Amino acid sequence: xxxxxxxxxxxxxxxxxxxxxxxxxxxxxxxxxxxxxxxxxxxxxxxxxxxxxxxxxxxxxxxxxxxxxxxxxxxxxxxxxxxxxxxxxxxxxxxxxxxxxxxxxxxxxxxxxxxxxxxxxxxxxxxxxxxxxxxxxxxxxxxxxxxxxxxxxxxxxxxxxxxxxxxxxxxxxxxxxxxxxxxxxxxxxxxxxxxxxxxxxxxxxxxxxxxxxxxxxxxxxxxxxxxxxxxxxxxxxxxxxxxxxxxxxxxxxxxxxxxxxxxxxxxxxxxxxxxxxxxxxxxxxxxxxxxxxxxxxxxxxxxxxxxxxxxxxxxxxxxxxxxxxxxxxxxxxxxxxxxxxxxxxxxxxxxxxxxxxxxxxxxxxxxxxxxxxxxxxxxxxxxxxxxxxxxxxxxxxxxxxxxxxxxxxxxxxxxxxxxxxxxxxxxxxxxx
Ligand code: NAD
Numbered sequence: 507x508x509x510x511x512x513x514x515x516x517x518x519x520x521x522x523x524x525x526x527x528x529x530x531x532x533x534x535x536x537x538x539x540x541x542x543x544x545x546x547x548x549x550x551x552x553x554x555x556x557x558x559x560x561x562x563x564x565x566x567x568x569x570x571x572x573x574x575x576x577x578x579x580x581x582x583x584x585x586x587x588x589x590x591x592x593x594x595x596x597x598x599x600x601x602x603x604x605x606x607x608x609x610x611x612x613x614x615x616x617x618x619x620x621x622x623x624x625x626x627x628x629x630x631x632x633x634x635x636x637x638x639x640x641x642x643x644x645x646x647x648x649x650x651x652x653x654x655x656x657x658x659x660x661x662x663x664x665x666x667x668x669x670x671x672x673x674x675x676x677x678x679x680x681x682x683x684x685x686x687x688x689x690x691x692x693x694x695x696x697x698x699x700x701x702x703x704x705x706x707x708x709x710x711x712x713x714x715x716x717x718x719x720x721x722x723x724x725x726x727x728x729x730x731x732x733x734x735x736x737x738x739x740x741x742x743x744x745x746x747x748x749x750x751x752x753x754x755x756x757x758x759x760x761x762x763x764x765x766x767x768x769x770x771x772x773x774x775x776x777x778x779x780x781x782x783x784x785x786x787x788x789x790x791x792x793x794x795x796x797x798x799x800x801x802x803x804x805x806x807x808x809x810x811x812x813x814x815x816x817x818x819x820x821x822x823x824x825x826x827x828x829x830x831x832x833x834x835x836x837x838x839x840x841x842x843x844x845x846x847x848x849x850x851x852x853x854x855x856x857x858x859x860x861x862x863x864x865x866x867x868x869x870x871x872x873x874x875x876x877x878x879x880x881x882x883x884x885x886x887x888x889x890x891x892x893x894x895x896x897x898x899x900x901x902x903x904x905x906x907x908x909x910x911x912x913x914x915x916x917x918x919x920x921x922x923x924x925x926x927x928x929x930x931x932x933x934x935x936x937x938x
Contacts, residue, residue, distance in 0.1 A: 507530045507531070507584045507585060507686075507689065507690055508530070508531045508533075508582055508583045508584050508585075509522075509525050509530050509531065509532045509533070509583060509584070509585050509586075509587065509690075510532075510533050510535060510579035510580045510583040510585075510586040510587070510613075511525075511532060511533070511534045511535065511579070511586075511587045511589055511626075512535045512536075512576070512579070512586065512587065512588050512589060512590060512609045512613060513535075513536060513588065513589035513590035513591070513605075513609070513627070514534045514535070514536040514538075514541055514542070514545065514551070514572065514589075515536075515552070515589065515590075515591065516552060516554075516661055516664065516767065516833065517589045517626060517627070517657050517659065517664075518534060518536070518587070518589035518590075518626075519534065519545075519550075519551065519552065519554075519557070519561075520554055520557060520659065520664035520665055520668055521587065521589060521626065521657070521659075521668065522534040522570060523557060523560045523561050523564060523570060523665070523668075524560070524665065524668035524669065525690075526560075526564035526569040526570035527560050527563070527564055527569075528693050529569070530569070530690070531569055532564075532569060532570050532571070533571050533572075533573060533578060533579040533583070534570070534571070534572050534573070534579070535572075535573055535574070535575070535576055535578070535579035535580075536572070536574065537574060538574075539574050542572045542573060542574050545565075545572040546572050548562070548565070552832060552833075553831060553832040553859045554661070554662070554664045554665060554830075554831070555662065555663070555665065555666075555830060556665035556666065557664070557665055560665065576612045576613060576615075576616055577615075577616045580613050580616035580617060580621075581616045581618050582618055582619075583621060584621065584622065584686065585621065585622045585623075585624060585686060585690060586613055586617075586621055586622070586623050586624065587624045587625075587626045587655070588606060588609050588610070588613075588623070588624065588625050588626060588627055588637070589626040589627055589657070590605040590606060590608075590609050590627055591605055591627070592605065592606060592627050592628055592629055592771070592775075593771065594770075594771045594774050594775065598778060599774035599775070599777075599778055600630070600774075600775055600778040600779075601628070601629065601630050601771070601775040601778075603629070603630070603633065603636075605627075606625070606627060606629060606633065606637065607636070607640060610623075610636075610637045610640040610641055610644075611640050611641075611643075611644050613641070614640065614641040614642075614643075614644035614645040614648060615644060615645060617641070617645060617648040617649075617650055619649065620649045620650065620682070621648075621649070621650045622650065622651055622652075622653055622683050622686045622687070623637065623641065623650050623651070623652045623653070624652075624653045624654075624655045624687075625637060625652065625653070625654050625655065625709075626655050626656070626657050627657075628656065628657070628712050628713070628716075628768070628771075628772055628775075629654070629709060630709065630713075630775060630779055631706050631709045631710050631713075631779060632706065632709070633654075633709060634652045634653070634654050634677070634705040634706070634709065637652045638652045651678065651679075651680050651682060651683035652705070653676065653677060653678040653683050653687060653705065654675075654676075654677030654678075654705045654708035654709050655674075655675070655676055655677070655687070655708070656675055656677075656708060656709070656711060656712035657712075658671065658672065658673070658675075658712075658715070661766065661767070661827075661828070661830070661831040661833055662828060662829060662830025662831045663830065670698075671694070671698050672698075672699075673698060673699045673700070673701055674691055674694060674698055674699070674700045674701070675701050675703065675708050675711050675712075676700065676701065676702050676703070676708065677703050677704060677705035677706070677707060677708020677709060677711075678702065678705065679704065679705050684702055688700075712772070713772050713775065713776040713779070714776070716768055716769055716772040716773065716776075717772065717773050717776045717787075717790045717793075719757055719764075719769065720764050720769040720770075720772075720773045720790075720793050720797070721789055721790065721793045722757040722758070723757055723759075723761075723763075723764040723769075723797075724763075724764065724792075724793040724796050724797050724800075726740065726744060726757070726758045726759065726760050727760050727761065727763065727796075727797075727800060727936075728796065729743055729744075729760070729937070730760035730936050730937025730938075731937070733937045733938060734936075734937055734938075738938075739937070739938040740760050740936070740937025740938055741919075741937070741938060744758035744759070744760075759919075760919065760936045760937045761838070761893075761917060761918055761919075761936065762800065762801065762804045762838040762839070762842060762891065762917040762918070762936075763797045763798075763800035763801050763804070763838045763841075764797055764838070765827040765828075765836045765837050765838040765839075765841065766827040766828065766833065766835065766836055766837065767827075767833060767835040767836060769836075770794075770797070770836045771836070773790050773793060773794050774794060776790055777790045777791050777794060801838055801841040801842055801845060802845055804838075804842050804845075804917055805842045805845030805846050806845075807915055807917075807934065808820065808842070808846060808851075808887065808889050808915050809846065809849055809851075811886075811887045811913055811915060811934075812851075812886060812887060815886065816849065816850070816851070817850075817852050818852065818885075818886035818887065818911075819852050819853075819854060819884055819885045819886055819910070820846065820851055820852060820853045820854070820885060820886070820887050820889060821853075821854055821855075821856075821875075821881040821882045821883075821885035821887070821888045821889065821909075822839070822843060822853055822854070822855035822856070822872070822881065822889050822891055823855075823856055823857075823878055823881065823888065823889070823890045823891065823892070823894075823897050824839050824855075824856075824857055824860075824890060824891040824892025824893070824894055824897065824918070825837060825839045825840060825843070825855055825857040825860045825861065825863075825864040825891065825892065826839065826857055826859060826860035826863075826892050826894075827839065827840075827892070828892060828893065829892055829893045829894045829895065831859065831860070832859040832860045832862070832863050833860070833863065834860050834863040834864050834866075834867055837860075837892075838891065839857075839891035839892050840864060840867055840868070842889075842891060842917070843855070843864075843868060843872060843891075844868070847868065847871055847872070853871075853872040853873065854872065854873040854874070854875050854880075854881050854885070855872050855873070855874060855875065855881060856874070856875040856876075856877060856878045856880070856881035857892060857894070858894055858896055860892075861874050878896065878897065878900055878905075879900075879901075879904055879905060879908055882905045882908045882909050883908045883909075884908070884909070884910045885908075885909050885910060885911075886909070886910050886911040886913060887911065887913040887914070887915060888905065888909065888913065888914045888915070889914075889915045889916075889917065890914070890915070890916045890917060890918050890920055890921070891917055891918065892918065893918040893920060897918075897920050897921075898920045898921070902921070902925075902926070902929060902931075903929070906929055906930065906931070912929075912930050912931040912932060913931065913932045914926060914931050914932070914933045914934070915934050916933065916934065916935045916936075917935075917936060918936075919935045919936050919937070919938075921933070921935075923935055923938065
């Protein structure tokens with residue numbers, strides 16, 4: 507099948523690579539010339555485990571190509587996917603639809619023959635209808651259907667998730683479009699549950715799923731706070747809860763709050779949709795405000811450690827919103843760093859992948875170390891903010907020898923509290 511993908515970011519690029527690997531002819535389109543030039547010269551524009559090998563293989567065989575030209579990517583395509591960003595509006599927090607609308611208007615001009623236009627971006631309910639009318643307005647002769655195909659990949663596991671999806675949700679209102687999608691996903695037949703639903707249901711499934719996961723994280727974070735006061739251990743509590751098959755063990759890891767490019771944006775967008783429809787989504791609203799407050803509370807725990815010397819060096823391990831990615835968008839780590847900077851904190855940070863992206867956000871307001879031990883040198887407190895396995899496996903004797911004061915605030919519970927205390931560290935984790 508000939509596939510055009512508009513937007514070559516964290517979703518578009520792995521999806522393009524995956525679809526090419528399945529044998530499709532894929533053209534990835536992005537208006538960011540710099541990105542396309544890098545990709546055309548063989549450089550990846552983002553970090554994802556397993557991406558590079560498949561990228562090289564499929565660009566070499568020319569199954570996968572990159573262009574800034576909408577015409578080149580859309581003309582002759584059987585299927586065009588829109589995978590552009592839908593960031594939160596700075597004031598209303600609704601999904602900002604300008605990139606989706608621009609892509610719809612532009613792609614309309616180059617449709618040839620029957621084409622399925624797919625929204626892969628996370629979009630508010632009813633967007634399929636809007637995309638449909640924008641295409642009609644700009645190309646009244648076009649023969650097309652608009653389908654919602656929400657993306658459920660996890661950053662850091664994008665390639666794994668592309669080839670092993672939990673489910674594929676397809677919101678298509680015509681038989682013709684459903685058949686095209688069945689053809690595209692034929693390699694997954696019998697291996698993955700394929701759910702065909704109304705387009706509006708499909709658009710809702712994505713937000714409802716992300717909001718549910720965000721609430722689950724917020725729930726266990728509140729339980730962690732409770733355990734700290736009550737003398738329980740949140741891990742034992744989570745384990746006991748997770749053994750109930752109705753609850754399940756995943757997303758019961760306490761931490762500094764949820765973040766990343768999806769959960770904060772999607773919970774806010776869902777809450778805004780609730781308000782617009784006059785429906786109270788009180789659980790989502792509570793998770794949003796509780797999660798926001800949590801970042802400041804976590805920064806407070808760090809500041810409390812350096813109360814007597816506010817200029818003490820703080821070593822920060824981890825800036826990405828989670829391990830396995832270089833993405834710092836809405837990263838709890840960056841938000842906590844931001845809170846600390848409001849108090850003029852003296853921070854030296856290390857992250858295995860995300861320092862370049864972090865520097866775009868905070869520049870030289872913090873220092874960057876070349877490894878985790880250098881970050882810890884002369885520090886009076888070490889704060890762990892991202893769950894990279896490197897930190898779990900750190901040589902803590904070496905860290906001990908580097909630090910000025912042996913004090914750890916482990917907001918990801920990566921280290922063993924008993925071991926740390928036995929080594930002489932003052933150690934504070936979460937929920938135990
Ligand atoms: P991203 O910002 O990494 O990439 C978007 C790309 O689209 C950018 O490269 C931008 O230059 C390009 N673009 C914007 N307008 C364009 C246009 N008119 N023509 C061509 N290119 C254009 O975004 P992302 O993280 O890949 O997210 C894309 C969508 O997928 C969002 O709606 C997001 O909510 C959703 N989503 C993301 C994830 C994730 O893990 N990142 C997971 C599931 C769903």
